[in-house]
Amino acid sequence: MLNKQIRLARDISGFPRESDFYLVEEGLPELMDGQALCRAKYLSLDPYMRSQIAGKHLQGAVAVDDVMRGETISEVVASKEPALPVGSLVRCMGDWQTYSIQQAQSVQPVPAGVPAHFALNVLGMPGLTAYAALIWLARIQPGELVVIPGAAGAIGSIAGQLAKKRGCTVIGIAGCNMKCDLAVSQLGYDACINRRQENVASRLSELAPNGVDVYFDLVGGDMLHTISQQLALHARIVLCGLSSELHLPHRSPGPPSALWIKARATVMGLVVYDFETRRQEFIEQCLPAIRAGDFYLPVDLSYGLEQAPAAFCRMLAGNTIGKTLIKV
Structure with missing residues (x-):
């Protein structure tokens, strides 16, 4: 059998292009005892991959001619490991x-009773990130005002719903009217600010006259400064x-740190890998609501591994909604 792979073609400066990646096919090595051959069904595309290309990610760098890294939902198609029988569905770093x-x-089972790709979405890294940030770190309380940029993205679309279900007032920030409309109509946000067409500081002062209780920062840069000026x-x-x-x-x-000192603010850094040991706890808390259909989960789905570079570029340009997936 031949294995299709997407590799990095060159060092990237600025926004990536489809031509920065290339497709190869190569043979598979012989399976050894204790190993299983897994065929990817879904590939997750995430912003952190851009940091890996730049050599700035905690999980290491992707160098030129390396296979791009990423989580997959894969099916075991051959096995020399009794714990991984043929037909099993697993979440793993299957790469591009x-x-x-x-x-x-190196693998985790896929929860039963929900679509398999949910293990890369609401029950995967985006869901765990949102839950850890709002429930375990920020400890959001009913009546508090929560602001979330990237409101219609993979993490933001889940975080907004989590905060709303906890009784918070939730203000989103997004890059176009379509995303803002979806955030309010489908994701439960009380309001959403179009950062490209509205003055975020002025609009936020109208929506949050008493200040922001919790800011879940997914974007960094100037937006962090803007929100820090309006903290409760x-x-x-x-x-x-x-x-x-x-x-x-x-x-x-x-x-400036003076903005945080003035608000007596608590500032926390979140690395989702630190919460991997609590993943099952998170799944058990969220799975009943997910099975009941209480979450709206937008997905940008492309078909075929060859589409991964184009989908990755669209995602980084802000032209996708919800979780970005490839159906391999």
């Missing part, structure tokens, strides 16, 4: 390729993403 070789300790007393900020800075050669210096 058709087949991967896995061991039992004892506000909490969870720093998680840097989507506005992924294509820049240098990181933003951030807002």
Whole structure:
């Protein structure tokens, strides 16, 4: 069998293009004892992959000619590991390729009773990130005002619904009217600010006259400064993403600390891998509501591994809604 792979063609400066990646086919190595051959069904595309290309991610770098890394839902198609029988569905780092070789300790089972790709979405990294940020770190309370940029993205679309279900007033920020409309009509946001057409600071002062209690920062850059100027007393900020800075050669210096001191704010950094040991706890808390259909889960779905570079570029340009997936 031949294994299709998408590899990095060159070092990237600025926004990536489809031509920055290339497709190869190569043979598969012989399966060893304790290993299973897994065929990808779904591939997750995420902003952190841009940081890997730039060599700035905690999980390491992707160099030129390396296979692009990423989580997959894969089916075991051959096995020399009793714990991974043929036909099993697993979540694993299968990367941007058709087949991967896995061991039992490197995979996780896919929850039953929901579509398999939910393990890459609401029950995967985006869901765990949103839950850890709002429930475990910020400890949101009913009546608080929560602001979430990237409101219609993979994490923001889940975070907004979580906050609303906890009785919060939730204000989103997005890059176009379509995303703002979806945030309010489908995701439960009380309001959503179009950052490209509205003055975020002025609009936020109208929507949050008493200040922001919780800011879940998924974008970094100037937006963090803007929100930090309108914090309520004892506000909490969870720093998680840097989507506005992924294509820049240098990181933003951030807002003056005086803004946080004035608000007596608590500022926390979130790395989702720190919560991996609590993933099952998170799944058990959320699975009943997900099975009941209580979450609206937009997905940008493309078909075929060859579409991964184009979908990745669209996502980083802000031209996707919800979770970006490839049906391999």
